[in-house]
Amino acid sequence: MVLTDNMRGAALMTGAMFAFTVNDTFLKALSDQVPLFQTIFLRGIGVIACLTIMAALMRQLNFRQSRRDWFLIVIRGLAELAAAYFFLTALFNMPIAAASAILQALPLTVSLAGALFLGEALGWRRLVAILIGFVGVLLIVRPGGADFNFYSVYAVLSVACVTLRDLVVRRMNKSVPSLLVSLVAAICVTVGAGVACLFATWVPLQGLAMAQIGGATVFVVFGYIFSVAAMRVGDISFVAPFRYVSLLVALIIGFAVFGEVPRVLTLVGAGIVVATGLFTLFRERRLNLRRRTIPDRIR
Template sequence: MRGAALMTGAMVTFTINDSFTKTLGDVLPLSQLLCLRGLGVTVCLIIMARVMGQLRFDLSLRDWIIMLLRTAGEIGGAYFFISALFHMPIANVSAIMQVLPLSVSLAGALFMGEALGRRRLLAILVGFGGVMLIVRPGGADFNIFSLYALGAVACVTLRDLIVRKLSRSVPSLMVSLTAAAGVTVSAGFVSLWDDWQPLNAHEAFNLAGATVFVIFGYIFSVAAMRVGEIGFVAPFRYASLLTAMILGVVVFGEFPNSLTLIGAGIVVATGIFTLLREQRLSLKRRVVPDRIR
């Protein structure tokens, strides 16, 4: 239960960070925002990794290459996600991102030879149908940034899939630190061609809020994985969608329409089914060999 509470806290704080970030869309260049926020996150993760004894640089060349590929996915995901967030309702972007458990399962079957039964495949297809209800290609509300949200899903799927190839000895905080540093450095490099904007007190407060809440999101998410059983706590990640809907109405005056709500419900239902099904199959794979022995 502590793990579930921590996962819920992680998703809520990450989404509050998204809300703070969205308020800066008309004020700061994306590169400046990512660079400034990334500096705070990187410093915090360095301190956390140091305190927890996870700041290690004696990793194998193979693990460094995998972490760099994962970082590339993180950079692409940050660019596409925040670009979509600046131009779409926060609840719509969050709902599209909830398809990640489905996209990771499908990509694992297609590219890594992982087993995918008929039930989970059907759930994935239904879930992607829910995404189409949210995106609605050709509809009046459809724009290029709907595709950016799907681009974020593709990049984060790559990120979450490639990490499965890491050695078990690689500390989780080291993986997060590498990604945060990669986003910060790449954004800083791109910002050399952008005009940095001065911040007034209100904008500085929003930037600080985004930084603080994304840091707490990292802390809670790492703690959730250490305290709780992954199969039990994973479904609580959908707390981010409820949080996004509430913040969309309260902060931005964005009311999701009925098709968006239906699509989000389908995505969440099929995602939870897929997570629970994977947990059940994982338990069977562990129990059967024990019985044979």
């Protein structure tokens, strides 16, 4: 069987989502042993080392970027820091599947923000899909309900931060190396966590905790590698929907590792978010194909 570029890209994206979700699992398992910022800081040291080696080997340690691009790179790094804080705080205090389900709203928020702030086209079909998707998020969060978990708001704030991060990337020059951007983001997250550690109690690490931090570092690095590779292989419109694999993995791990059984409304809300997200990606793909064929017809 011959693998096409799209199939390779889908496999890489699936691997990336699996790796990122396993990383989340290690971090959640640490939540009752090691403080949040200490965990982020220790993991960050390993991530920075690995990304630096990768960037050097791929010749992407090019620091000669314009002031504008450096400004955007730093803003993206700060957005990454805020997203990491909000998401991991939510992850430490709510079911992993619920936190992951809220994060699946990203394609919807990025599309909406792109239309509002970057002037990108947004048809009525995708706008309706986005609004329905937000209803799905409300079913997961359930504000005001008896089962409402305030940390769900943290997960929503992490989506807002990641949306800002992705919008900033769209404004960068395409010549800016992707690994350089990831490395600067990792440095921002690690330095921010290190500063926060100065005002918190440092906990001595036991053998299991050290192994879990090591595992989180390895899997998040593989997540970076696979996600970068996935974006370079195959059509993005074909590969991007495989991001939703992370929700399936989170559901399985949440039940198998933490004994978490999602509520029916959470599953319904997650289904709505995924369905509307897939529709949004499908419409974007069709519009991109239409834009490509129109010039050909004119010629």
